[in-house]
Amino acid sequence: MTSTRTDEIIAVLASGGLDSSILISELLRQGRQIQPLYVRSDLVWERDESQSLRRYLQVVDSPKINDLAVLSLPLEDLYGDHWSTSGEDTPGGDTADEAVFLPGRNALLVVKAAVWCQLNGVGELALAPLGTSPFADATEQFFDHAQAMFNCYPGKPLRIVLPFSGFNKRQVMQRGRDCPLELTFSCISPVEGIHCGRCNKCAERRQAFREVGLDDSTRYAS
Numbered sequence: 001m002t003s004t005r006t007d008e009i010i011a012v013l014a015s016g017g018l019d020s021s022i023l024i025s026e027l028l029r030q031g032r033q034i035q036p037l038y039v040r041s042d043l044v045w046e047r048d049e050s051q052s053l054r055r056y057l058q059v060v061d062s063p064k065i066n067d068l069a070v071l072s073l074p075l076e077d078l079y080g081d082h083w084s085t086s087g088e089d090t091p092g093g094d095t096a097d098e099a100v101f102l103p104g105r106n107a108l109l110v111v112k113a114a115v116w117c118q119l120n121g122v123g124e125l126a127l128a129p130l131g132t133s134p135f136a137d138a139t140e141q142f143f144d145h146a147q148a149m150f151n152c153y154p155g156k157p158l159r160i161v162l163p164f165s166g167f168n169k170r171q172v173m174q175r176g177r178d179c180p181l182e183l184t185f186s187c188i189s190p191v192e193g194i195h196c197g198r199c200n201k202c203a204e205r206r207q208a209f210r211e212v213g214l215d216d217s218t219r220y221a222s
């Protein structure tokens, strides 16, 4: 599901993390005009994450990046007393990938992003799930279904693309070698604005830099 069109805006669901930040840089290299979208759900890491995303976009500094659109999608009513909203019992560095599953996460995100695209005349939406994601809502099949659902509405068709769906983390990191990856943010339990160094996502981040032999200049609290 890669794209070759260079004339039209492509929206990118951006989290400020490694994968979606590298995706933005990759689409820029392809000459695309990018509309970054960030969905804020009042999860404990989002203040630091969204600041990192803004900084990444600022440093990449391209006229081909439109101003970040921030969409609000509060989830406390759904998630209740969950580690993502309470910050307690956050999955640690020794837990499996599955430990950080957020119920309905991609379904919720894609609804907000896709409807934004349809209201703003944007015909293409890119997301950065990897082919190695263990989650059912990160697959091509899932997003094909989502695309079909949105295209039940009349008007401009929406295409959902997953440019990294054939890649693993190492392959994506290699594509991002020259990006300012130190400005990305991955932590689900930040300590005073920096990566905690102990959570599931910090462990994944450290491993990602190690796998491709890149210097990890991230500041970790421990």
Ligand SMILES: [Zn+2]
Pocket: 186, 187, 188, 189, 190, 195, 196, 197, 198, 199, 200, 201, 202
């Ligand atoms: Zn962390």
